[in-house]
Amino acid sequence: MTNDSTKQDRELDLWREQWSRVARPSPEFQRQVQQRIKVQDRRFWLGNLLALAAFVVMLTLAIYQLSHPASRIEKGRATGICLLLFVAVACRLWISRGTWRAETQSVRAFLELWHRRVQARIRGIQIGIYLATGWLAFCAALAAANWATIRPGLMAHPTVYLAMMLVLVLMLPAIWFGLMWFRRLKVAELNEVTRLLEEMGTE
Amino acid sequence: MRETRRALERQFERILGEHGAAISRLAYSYEAVNGIREELLQEIALAIWQALPHFRGECSERTFIFRIAHNRGLTHVGRRRAPQQSLDDLEEADEPVDPRPLPEEYLAQTNQRERLALAVQSLPVAHKQMIVLMLEGLSHAEIGEVLGITENNVAVRLTRARKTLKQAMGVTQ
Numbered sequence: 001m002t003n004d005s006t007k008q009d010r011e012l013d014l015w016r017e018q019w020s021r022v023a024r025p026s027p028e029f030q031r032q033v034q035q036r037i038k039v040q041d042r043r044f045w046l047g048n049l050l051a052l053a054a055f056v057v058m059l060t061l062a063i064y065q066l067s068h069p070a071s072r073i074e075k076g077r078a079t080g081i082c083l084l085l086f087v088a089v090a091c092r093l094w095i096s097r098g099t100w101r102a103e104t105q106s107v108r109a110f111l112e113l114w115h116r117r118v119q120a121r122i123r124g125i126q127i128g129i130y131l132a133t134g135w136l137a138f139c140a141a142l143a144a145a146n147w148a149t150i151r152p153g154l155m156a157h158p159t160v161y162l163a164m165m166l167v168l169v170l171m172l173p174a175i176w177f178g179l180m181w182f183r184r185l186k187v188a189e190l191n192e193v194t195r196l197l198e199e200m201g202t203e
Numbered sequence: 204m205r206e207t208r209r210a211l212e213r214q215f216e217r218i219l220g221e222h223g224a225a226i227s228r229l230a231y232s233y234e235a236v237n238g239i240r241e242e243l244l245q246e247i248a249l250a251i252w253q254a255l256p257h258f259r260g261e262c263s264e265r266t267f268i269f270r271i272a273h274n275r276g277l278t279h280v281g282r283r284r285a286p287q288q289s290l291d292d293l294e295e296a297d298e299p300v301d302p303r304p305l306p307e308e309y310l311a312q313t314n315q316r317e318r319l320a321l322a323v324q325s326l327p328v329a330h331k332q333m334i335v336l337m338l339e340g341l342s343h344a345e346i347g348e349v350l351g352i353t354e355n356n357v358a359v360r361l362t363r364a365r366k367t368l369k370q371a372m373g374v375t376q
Binding site (some may be wrong): 012014015016018019020021022023024025026029030032033036037040102103104105106107108109110111114189192193196199200 | 216219220223224226227228230231240241244245248249250252254257258267270271273274275277278280281282315316319320323327328329332337338339340348349350351352
C-alpha cells in the first residue's frame, strides 16, 4: 500500500515536471493582449458614442415633431420612435449585463448557466418565427382591409406596388430560413453543452 | 477612476506574469493547432481582464483564474462542435507525418513529455480538467472550487482520470 502510494507520488512528480515544460506563452503574448484590450476599449467607447449620438438625434426629431402641429400619423410615428429608442437602449443594457461575471463561476455552474441561456435563445428564435409569420399575416390583412385606398395607387403605379408585394412575399421565406438556420446552430450548441454537462455529471 | 484602472492594469500584468505559463498549458490541453491555440490563449487573458474588476476575493486568485480559463476553454470546445479528436489526429496537427512508425513503436520512441501532452489533449473534457488542475498542483479543495464539485468527488474522479491518462499514454499498469 505504502509502496503503491510512493510510486504514485513519484509518477505524479514526474508528470508535473514534464507538464511544466509543455507550453509557454510567446514573448509577444503580453503585448498582443494589451493591444487587444486597447482595440476592445476603443470599440466599446465608439459603440457607446454612436448609440448616444443616434439616441439624441432621434429623440430631438421625435420631440420636435410632437411639439409642432402635425397630423395624427406623424405624432403616432414620433411616439413609435420614442418607444423604439427606449426598447433599443434597454436591449443594449440587457445584452451587456453580467456577461463577464458568468465565467468567474465554477465550471459546473457555468455549464448550467450556458445550457439555460442556449435554451432561452432557442425559445426566443421560436417566438421570432411566430412573430415574423404573424407580422406578415397582419400586413396582408391590413392591405386587404384598406384595399379601397390602395387600389387607385396600385392602378397608377402597378410596377412599384408589384415590386413591393414581391419583396414582402420573398421576405417570409428569407426570414423563416434565416431563423431556422440560426435555430439549427443553437440546437447543435445545446446538444454539445448537454453532452459536456452529462460528461461532468457522470464522471 | 484612473488610479483604479492603473491598479487593475498592474494586477493584470502580475497575473499574466505569474500564471501566463499555466494558462498557456491549459490552452494547450484544449487546442492542438498552434494558431488557434494562440487565439484561445489571448481570449482567456481578455476574459480574465474583463472579469478582474468583479474579483472580490471570495476564492483564491488561482482558483479565479483557472475557473475563467477552463470556462473559456469549454466555450471553445462547445462552439467548435468538432468530434473528439483522437490521439492520432493530435499528433498529425503538431508533428510532420512520419511514414515509419507503428503506434506502439512510435509511442515508445516519442519522449515522455510529448506523450503526456498528447495524452492530456486526447482525454474527454471532464478527465482533462481534472488532470490539468492536478498537474498544475492544485489541492483537492481547490480543484473542487474550480469545478464546482465536492472534495470527495474530486478524489474519486481523479483516480478514474489518472487511469484514463495512463491508458492514453500507453502505460501498462
